[in-house]
Structures are given as C-alpha cells and as structure tokens.
Amino acid sequence: MSQNSLRVGIIGCGVIAKNHALAFQAHPQVHVVGVVDIDINRAQEFATQWNIAQAYSDVEELLSSGIDAVTICTPHPTHEALVLQAAAAGVHVMCEKPLSTDYQATQRMVAACDEAGMLLSGMFQRRWWPAAQEIKAAVTKNPAILGHVQVALHRELSYYTKDAWRGSWDADGGGVLMNQAVHYIDLLLWFMGEVVEVSGRINSFKHAANIEVEDSAVATLTFASGAMATLNLTTSATPSLGASVHVTTDKGSSLTLLEWPEGAEARLITNGHGDEIESLPAYPHGVFPNVDLRTINDQHIGFHTKQIANFVDAVLGEQELLVDGPEATKALRTLLAIYESHRTGQPVKLSDALWPTVVTVPDSVHI
Known part of the structure; x- marks a missing residue:
C-alpha cells in the first residue's frame, strides 16, 4: 500500500x-x-x-x-x-x-x-441513510425508550430456488431474520444500545413446503438501559410494504423511517418534532410494487x-x-438469541456466555 x-x-x-x-x-x-x-x-x-x-x-x-x-x-x-x-x-x-x-x-x-x-x-x-443518521443524532441527545421494527417484504419461490444454498439452515443460516431483518435490527440496536434479553418465535407460513428456514418472526427485546422494543417480520407479504424502524425517546419524541419500495432510500416519516414532514401518504394509493432483487441492490x-x-x-x-x-456482530448475536428462544420456548439472556453458536432449529417450526 x-x-x-x-x-x-x-x-x-x-x-x-x-x-x-x-x-x-x-x-x-x-x-x-x-x-x-x-x-x-x-x-x-x-x-x-x-x-x-x-x-x-x-x-x-x-x-x-x-x-x-x-x-x-x-x-x-x-x-x-x-x-x-x-x-x-x-x-x-x-x-x-x-x-x-x-x-x-x-x-x-x-x-x-x-x-x-x-x-x-x-x-x-443503511446506517448511511440521512434518515437513519438523523434518528441517531436525535437519540444521542434524548435516549430511546421504545422501539419497533416492521419488515413486510415479498419473496417469490424463485428467490429461494434460483440459488441452491438459499432457504437451508446449513447454508443460509436462517430466513427473514438472518437475510432481510438483520439490516433493520442493526439500525434498531444502533439507535437503542445493548440488548440484554430476547424472547421470540419463528415460523414459515407461505414457503414452508420449499424452505427449511423461517419466513416470519416476532420478538421482544429488552435493552441494558431498560428500554424495550418489538419485531414483526415476514417475507410473505403481498404486496410488499417495505420496512420501517420506529423509536420513541424519553422526551416522548416519535421518529420513524420507512424503506418503501424495498431498496429505496428510507424516508423520515416522523421526525420527533411533531412536524408534518410527509406531503404524501406513506403508501400512495394503488402503488404497491414488488421489486426484483437486482433493482433493490442497485438502489443501494x-x-x-x-x-x-x-x-x-x-x-x-x-x-x-x-x-x-465487533459492531458488525451485534445484530447477529441478537437474532441468534431469537432462534434460541424459539427452540427452548424461553427468554434468552445475552449475558449467558454458552449459547451463541450455530442454532439448528428443528423442522417443527413449520406448522
């Protein structure tokens, strides 16, 4: 060099x-x-x-x-x-x-x-979105006490079948949590700090006949600060409603970013000041595109x-x-804890040193 x-x-x-x-x-x-x-x-x-x-x-x-x-x-x-x-x-x-x-x-x-x-x-x-950086600046001054991530994305069967490694525990390592929601979990943790306990459930509703991993998940997170957050995640939404990350600060300010259509730069829907900053509805009437993967990647x-x-x-x-x-492992550790919580049916404390490893979730996740 x-x-x-x-x-x-x-x-x-x-x-x-x-x-x-x-x-x-x-x-x-x-x-x-x-x-x-x-x-x-x-x-x-x-x-x-x-x-x-x-x-x-x-x-x-x-x-x-x-x-x-x-x-x-x-x-x-x-x-x-x-x-x-x-x-x-x-x-x-x-x-x-x-x-x-x-x-x-x-x-x-x-x-x-x-x-x-x-x-x-x-x-x-996604940390470099202006909307994400504005929220980060806000919660640095006034810490977030509540958070929510919604991922409502659309994946066709071809997404999983085009590449043989997709949709398996051994090769893909998971479904919506590991591959799509990891980005938004990363943002949530960036905004809210260290997770100390998770409780979660996963399932495969739409794609169960063709994949081993989950296409849907829900979870609650507790942070070291005492703050709390929820996750509601799926790749089974038709049409796709994109992904959003919402936080509420200790002053009551509400901040929400929305990535929709998937791959587009996130918009700041609420900015914590009570201002009306969106002149259009979050989802304009009659416009619900399901965007292909290459287009999504190109927009990033x-x-x-x-x-x-x-x-x-x-x-x-x-x-x-x-x-x-170390910063790049935080969302992974959190989502692996959600898999472990599903497997055991119990909350998982991230301070427990023995659990973080590959989690092989049994086929019974499919209903």
Missing part, C-alpha cells in the same frame, strides 16, 4: 459484487485490481464488465498478488475461512453481512484480524459507496472505522 492509494480485490462474483466493485471504484484512492470466483468464466466476465485487470479462480492467487484489502461477496458459510485467510496474508477485509451465521466464528474472525493488525468491517450500508449502490469510503479512509488512517468487526 502506498501512502495515498489502496489496491483492492473482490472475492465472489454474485449479484451484490457489482455494488462493491462500483463503490470501491468510486473512491479516488482505490484501484480494484483483481477478482476471484470458483467459476473462472464468471470471474473473467465480471472483470471485463467492470474493467478489472485480473481474474482468478484461486483466492490464494489474489491474496498473494500484492493487494491491500479484499471485499467478500460470497455465500455466508464461506466467510470465516476467507476472512482468516485474508488476515493471515496481511490483507484488510470488508465482508458482506452477516459476517457469519455462527457467533463464535465471528469472534474468531475478529480475533484473527486484530492479531494480524488488519481492519475488519461488516456491510450495513450509493450507500455501499459511503460505507466503503469510510472503510478505505480508515485503512489509509484518515478516519475512524464506523462499523468494525
């Missing part, structure tokens, strides 16, 4: 890799120099499409090519091995969410990067760009890393 530039490689050429490529290429101090995929033809096509010099089928070749950082865009179960491999090679890491579906694995990843002196960051680009490129700019600047020593490894 020169004093003023960074050489970056991309691991994995799936749908989300486009966002990472464009985000890194948008930074004036970055050169994206290589990409790797187990399918060399896909790697070569991706390299040609995004003007990347080298394509590889072996991660070790990429890591030994003189790069300074990688971004990991592969399926969940591969993340730990790749992060450990990158840390051993002396390479900084940006990783797509979740860092892992296994909390203990995330701790090994964090430790390996710390020991190697490498930065590790997890992708939670600008916010991937903001988070990746922070990561690059942190590697270059120009600013603090805002979503480091």
